[in-house]
Amino acid sequence: MEDAVITGAGTVLGPGCWIRHGTELTGAVLSAGVFLGFRCRIAGVHFGAAAMAASLARVGAPGGATVEIGPGAWIGAAAEIVPGVRIGAGAVVAAGAHVAADVPDDTVVVGRPARVLRRRQVVEDGLPDMTATVRAVRRRPDRNKAPLPDGWLAGPGVVLDADLAGGPDVLLGPGVITMGRATGPSPHGGLRVGRGTRIGAGAVVEGSAGIDLGAGVDLGAGALVVSSGHDLGRRSLPWRAGPVVIGDHAVIGAGAVLIGPLCVGAGARVAPGAVVVADVPPGHTTYGVLERNAPCG
Incomplete structure (x- = not known):
């Protein structure tokens, strides 16, 4: 975790997570290798392994139904996901999208409100891994x-x-x-x-x-x-x-x-x-x- 990260009650961090400056978490459960960008607001969310959320993402709400983020999913910058939504494994939520309904696995959604843009067709080369990037950042004097x-x-x-x-x-x-x-x-x-x-x-x-x-x-x-x-x-x-x-x-x-x-x-x-x-x-x-x-x- 970087400076000014706030972890509230019920927050559990798995190994290898990287949480950037100013992010706040309450009731969040992060599996291994999760990345959260700058100043995210995360409440009542379960993140699968290697899921990622870019800066200013807003996911869930205090006291709201749990949001489920599947392994390897990407939540774009300044996206908003309301309580109770499931984001499937490998799904992509575009920057600025507002998501109020479940997103299937490997599906790309965009817009306010979010709509399906396309299905991902992917080369299976493993889940995202931020380990090398984290090491490089930590080495900077x-x-x-x-x-x-x-x-x-x-x-x-x-x-x-x-x-x-x-x-x-x-x-x-x-x-x-x-x-x-x-x-x-x-x-x-x-x-x-x-x-x-x-x-x-x-x-x-x-x-x-x-x-x-x-x-x-x-x-x-x-x-x-x-x-x-x-x-x-x-x-x-x-x-x-x-x-x-x-x-x-x-x-x-x-x-x-x-x-x-x-x-x-x-x-x-x-x-x-x-x-x-x-x-x-x-x-x-x-x-x-x-x-x-x-x-x-």
């Missing part, structure tokens, strides 16, 4: 305490686990989480930021494959930007690069979720709470999930 570049300011409670570059006049609000290193799975890992950019309180910026923010970008409070994904064609869900580029003076609303690979063009606007999974052209405004859009060029 400056884990969660990377240096802040000159000309940057950071509020209290920030987590700096990223290679940071750029500026000056960059502001990280209270509780911002950054991650991503060039020594990680991609040599492009890290966060590169233009002059005068603001990252709002509680935002989570996961730059394992690289995130580039232009000058004067406004990334809203509680927003989530993720520069990676997983190969759904393999049972092991191996990491896959998904770099993110956000152009000069773009505005990303509070609570928005951006999952790479994607580019947000200069001057574009992403509405608060939107889930963005494809390019946003320059000057364009989007209010929801993007499946087809002109490239931002």
Whole structure:
């Protein structure tokens, strides 16, 4: 477990679990090898072996019926699963999805409310295994305490686990989480930021494959930007690069979720709470999930 993880009554952790900064668990039973990303809220949930939930996932509720997550299932970033739901083995819940009904084994669901997108056809290469990644993270001498570049300011409670570059006049609000290193799975890992950019309180910026923010970008409070994904064609869900580029003076609303690979063009606007999974052209405004859009060029 990392710092600021809260484990409430009835929580049981199996061997080899990795729980990232700020996650809270109550009445959660985790089998071996479960991964939970940053600031998840988990209550009344049974996780099968090697199941994973990305950052800001909300699963179950205190006092609610138990949620069952099957072995090797993936719960995407900022997804929400209501009490009493069963997520089958190997199922995939896309980022931002709202799930109020059972999901069969090896089924991919997307949307609010969630709908079936397709069945997974997988190469059987074993369940996901985060062991090597955990070892690499633990070896970092400056884990969660990377240096802040000159000309940057950071509020209290920030987590700096990223290679940071750029500026000056960059502001990280209270509780911002950054991650991503060039020594990680991609040599492009890290966060590169233009002059005068603001990252709002509680935002989570996961730059394992690289995130580039232009000058004067406004990334809203509680927003989530993720520069990676997983190969759904393999049972092991191996990491896959998904770099993110956000152009000069773009505005990303509070609570928005951006999952790479994607580019947000200069001057574009992403509405608060939107889930963005494809390019946003320059000057364009989007209010929801993007499946087809002109490239931002």
